[in-house]
Amino acid sequence: MAEPDETLICRELWKVFGAHAGAALSAAQGDADRLLAQGLVPAVRGVNLSVRRGEIFVIMGLSGSGKSTLVRLLSRLIEPTAGEVLFNGQNLLTASDAEMTRIRRHKMGMVFQHFALLPHLTVLENVAFPLAVQGVAADRRAERAREMVALVGLAGREGSYPRQLSGGQQQRVGIARSLAVEPELWFLDEPFSALDPLIRRELQDEFIRLQSRLHKTIVFITHDFDEAIRLADRIAIMKDGVVEQCDTPEALVLRPATEYVRAFTGAVPKAKVVRLARLMIPGPVAEGLALMPDRATVAEAGPAFLGGAEAIGITQDGLPVGTVSRRAVIDLLLGGGA
Numbered sequence: 071m072a073e074p075d076e077t078l079i080c081r082e083l084w085k086v087f088g089a090h091a092g093a094a095l096s097a098a099q100g101d102a103d104r105l106l107a108q109g110l111v112p113a114v115r116g117v118n119l120s121v122r123r124g125e126i127f128v129i130m131g132l133s134g135s136g137k138s139t140l141v142r143l144l145s146r147l148i149e150p151t152a153g154e155v156l157f158n159g160q161n162l163l164t165a166s167d168a169e170m171t172r173i174r175r176h177k178m179g180m181v182f183q184h185f186a187l188l189p190h191l192t193v194l195e196n197v198a199f200p201l202a203v204q205g206v207a208a209d210r211r212a213e214r215a216r217e218m219v220a221l222v223g224l225a226g227r228e229g230s231y232p233r234q235l236s237g238g239q240q241q242r243v244g245i246a247r248s249l250a251v252e253p254e255l256w257f258l259d260e261p262f263s264a265l266d267p268l269i270r271r272e273l274q275d276e277f278i279r280l281q282s283r284l285h286k287t288i289v290f291i292t293h294d295f296d297e298a299i300r301l302a303d304r305i306a307i308m309k310d311g312v313v314e315q316c317d318t319p320e321a322l323v324l325r326p327a328t329e330y331v332r333a334f335t336g337a338v339p340k341a342k343v344v345r346l347a348r349l350m351i352p353g354p355v356a357e358g359l360a361l362m363p364d365r366a367t368v369a370e371a372g373p374a375f376l377g378g379a380e381a382i383g384i385t386q387d388g389l390p391v392g393t394v395s396r397r398a399v400i401d402l403l404l405g406g407g408a
């Protein structure tokens with residue numbers, strides 16, 4: 071049974087590329103080496119995941135680890151060789167083509183790295199395009215598209231054509247276009263990786279801001295661990311088609327489950343991922359202390375401690391709930407605490 075807050079679930083999901091993959095997978099009984107020896111490509115190997123409503127779920131892994139294949143399976147753009155995909159409790163693999171088209175059009179949004187804006191349409195027309203496909207009336211389309219263009223910071227550019235925009239601006243149009251249909255589940259496959267680092271960071275900030283307003287359920291793919299820890303509520307780390315660990319950024323860094331995850335996360339400063347909640351001693355907060363939310367990271371509290379504070383007060387939903395001491399922070403940074 072799915073928990074009520076789990077919106078997308080996959081169980082024992084496999085994608086094997088090559089001839090007679092289904093029969094070969096049954097015969098191999100999950101032994102990927104046997105499949106490889108037969109010249110088949112087991113791109114996704116027995117993956118189990120569940121994405122919770124309203125979270126940013128990042129799938130992270132190096133090139134060829136199976137991220138894109140997994141995401142295509144989750145949206146059923148390609149058929150799995152074996153396994154299950156459930157969306158809001160519905161088995162997507164038994165949905166008819168018509169039903170799948172309806173789900174993709176109305177409930178799922180997708181942004182890819184090299185998505186195509188339609189070159190002969192303006193920004194506004196591009197953003198309104200999926201609404202036209204849905205059959206939304208022209209005036210309502212234009213109104214909604216205008217809102218989305220403003221949301222991604224491109225107000226004033228509605229009449230421009232894609233060729234007149236920078237790469238970052240084009241990517242914003244792609245984001246606006248995928249949001250126009252108000253998707254419940256939003257897939258983003260390396261949406262920022264073609265952009266230069268400064269623009270990329272700007273779009274990440276923008277994305278965090280958007281999500282704090284929209285609370286979408288998001289599956290976000292990246293091969294960049296820094297991007298993953300900036301954005302994710304949880305991260306699934308993939309290697310050779312297998313999910314090595316699925317956890318919060320903090321847990322991945324502090325408690326890596328495999329050597330691979332340890333190697334991947336070893337260089338990340340703990341202060342960037344550990345949240346103040348972890349170091350907090352609950353209790354009344356002394357008067358005069360600087361206050362920070364429990365979701366903030368230790369790095370974000372750095373300036374307060376560098377400014378000489380011995381402790382800071384911690385809030386939860388705006389109410390003071392405890393204290394983090396300078397000592398706890400030093401212990402963490404020197405390898406002790408947490």
Ligand SMILES: Nc1ncnc2c1ncn2[C@@H]1O[C@H](COP(=O)(O)OP(=O)(O)OP(=O)(O)O)[C@@H](O)[C@H]1O
Nearest residue numbers: 087111113131132133134135136137138139140293
């Ligand atoms: N249509 C296909 N036919 C055969 N093999 C494929 C096909 N699509 C993907 N693969 C293989 O599956 C494996 C996983 O590919 P996938 O594109 O999912 O990786 P990825 O992690 O998304 O990589 P990247 O970050 O480079 O996009 C790779 O070995 C790839 O060559």
